[in-house]
Amino acid sequence: MMRKILIVDDDQKTRTLLKAYLEKNQYEVRLAHNGESFLAEFQRYIDELSIVILDVMLPDTDGFALCKTVRHRSNVPIIMLTASSDETDRIVGLELGADDYIAKPYSPRELLARIKAIHRRTGIENTSAPRFYRFVGFTLDTVERSVVDADGSPVTLTGMDFQLLKYFVEHPGDILDRSVLCEETRGRDVGPLDRSLDVQISRLRLRLHDDGKQPILIKTVRGAGYVFSADVSVSNV
Template sequence: MARKILIVDADLRTRLLLKAYLEKNHYEVVAAPDGAGFLAEYQRHAEELSMAIMDVMLPDTDGFALCRMVRARSDLPIIMLTASADETDRVVGLELGADDYIAKPYSPRELLARIKAILRRCGQELRAAARYRRFDAFTLDLLERRVTDRQGTEVALTGLDFQLLKCFVEHPGEILDRNVLAEYTRGRDIGPLDRSLDVQISRLRLRLQDDGKQPHLIKTVRGAGYVFSADVVASHG
């Protein structure tokens, strides 16, 4: 069965081109011209969707509001499109839970590569024999891709949050530089001025109640990267 992608973009030509290109590459595409259309299609196809692609600039709302709405309801992977050269759009989108962003102009081929990378990360088979990773007061379930605290309450994480945490718990005590983390979570390097990874780590610390000023789980190693300092135990149950 083809993966279904919901696209919202105000430009008709862009919608038609993306729809034709992605369908040629074996994806099923639903397209909307504005926020109202997106919400209607999302309600109609929510259980079937594999991803949403959102333009930031829309005639009746913006992609940030749509991202916030989707993220409050599900962990559906989200790619945001922005025509702004300002880093602010990218940072805001990631803070709201987007899994990736692409600056306009972009090539359909680049977008396809990003789609494949995100879906591959989200759907990759469980390789480790042990299903769980326990650290501090938390349990990470590799099969169900969820994290719970000591009381069994699920910690609200986006797909990108989970992937970042998974990288840390699989490499406890190792100093991981920013490019390693970006490659693991986004499938690409990031530039020296790109602060999106730092925003993502700050958000993950917040989710894990890890004090940003004096973190005890994810520590910053100045000039080198980050290190996950908690002891991690693998278990089957």
């Protein structure tokens, strides 16, 4: 599995610290100090990266703009670093396609834990598990980590969106509570006031053309969680 990480942060001390810490834990790290240098590095290593880490506040742009650019070009997982305690920053990042966020100040150990959680979720699949999951014209491929519709057109999903959908199709008809879904997609539970899962569910419904007001695929079970109600078939071909 590729373990190359690209980090953009305008603080040299932070960059140096993270690089040393992550390399000690067997990751290859590329660094950028602003948006321009990040985009150059991203274009150079786009097919080799396993995660990109974006600081929200940068001297020549912001992490949200970079997040949007990355998501237009790649499905690589994105972790955003925000100094704001305002929930708005986190929601905006998730809506633009980020997979996780960390509020500053944070420890390198916490960042490493988030990276490992994403790598566990996006690593090599168990070969005994089915490769393909098919439902209402869609096909989810666990090896290619892709989803196509009935016409064979790709469905654009973030890494976290894919993991959420994969968990749904693995458990059709089961009522899944918020804590389980957050654990599967973020590696941790979230507080009752955190709307990040709701944003992600809404985004996933939109990608699957599932009416948010009267959803057919992903239904809300009030007070209990969510249920994936479509029939799912599995195969390896």
